[in-house]
Amino acid sequence: xxxxxxxxxxxxxxxxxxxxxxxxxxxxxxxxxxxxxxxxxxxxxxxxxxxxxxxxxxxxxxxxxxxxxxxxxxxxxxxxxxxxxxxxxxxxxxxxxxxxxxxxxxxxxxxxxxxxxxxxxxxxxxxxxxxxxxxxxxxxxxxxxxxxxxxxxxxxxx
Numbered sequence: 001x002x003x004x005x006x007x008x009x010x011x012x013x014x015x016x017x018x019x020x021x022x023x024x025x026x027x028x029x030x031x032x033x034x035x036x037x038x039x040x041x042x043x044x045x046x047x048x049x050x051x052x053x054x055x056x057x058x059x060x061x062x063x064x065x066x067x068x069x070x071x072x073x074x075x076x077x078x079x080x081x082x083x084x085x086x087x088x089x090x091x092x093x094x095x096x097x098x099x100x101x102x103x104x105x106x107x108x109x110x111x112x113x114x115x116x117x118x119x120x121x122x123x124x125x126x127x128x129x130x131x132x133x134x135x136x137x138x139x140x141x142x143x144x145x146x147x148x149x150x151x152x153x154x155x156x157x158x
Contacts, residue, residue: 036145043069043142050138051131060126061135064119071115075108082108083154092158101157 038046044065053061082104093101116139123132 032141032145035141036149039142039145047135047138051127051135053127053131057127057131061123064122064126067122068115068119071119072112075112075115079105079108079150083150098157 035046047065051057051061082101120132120136123135126132127135
């Protein structure tokens with residue numbers, strides 16, 4: 001039963017995000033810009049206002065949230081160190097350096113997936129399923145904005 005519930009929440013996280021149709025494309029961009037600004041201002045406050053946790057839920061949720069955020073911060077620093085080497089290059093990157101870059105990024109992706117899985121398990125124990133799904137959706141949107149910003153900032157390997 002727990003596996004089915006987890007699968008349903010993951011499906012909600014993926015399917016529940018709005019798509020960019022011609023009618024809502026501009027509002028979607030505005031929403032993502034607002035999300036980007038809210039995360040820069042105070043991500044924790046954004047999460048708190050989005051979830052509207054009870055005191056009991058908050059006592060269980062925030063430790064899981066903090067652990068996950070520390071994991072993301074650590075992984076972000078590792079990715080930044082890897083990417084800085086790419087930005088410092090004026091010339092083509094060697095095959096060895098390119099392979100190292102790809103390997104490090106894959107390792108960071110795998111570590112992030114493990115951290116996300118651990119967070120999901122903890123959040124599912126801490127919150128009702130609907131609030132857990134809302135949090136997973138919010139984190140997915142935040143990751144999407146951050147991934148877009150990173151993709152824009154770093155050039156393709158030459």
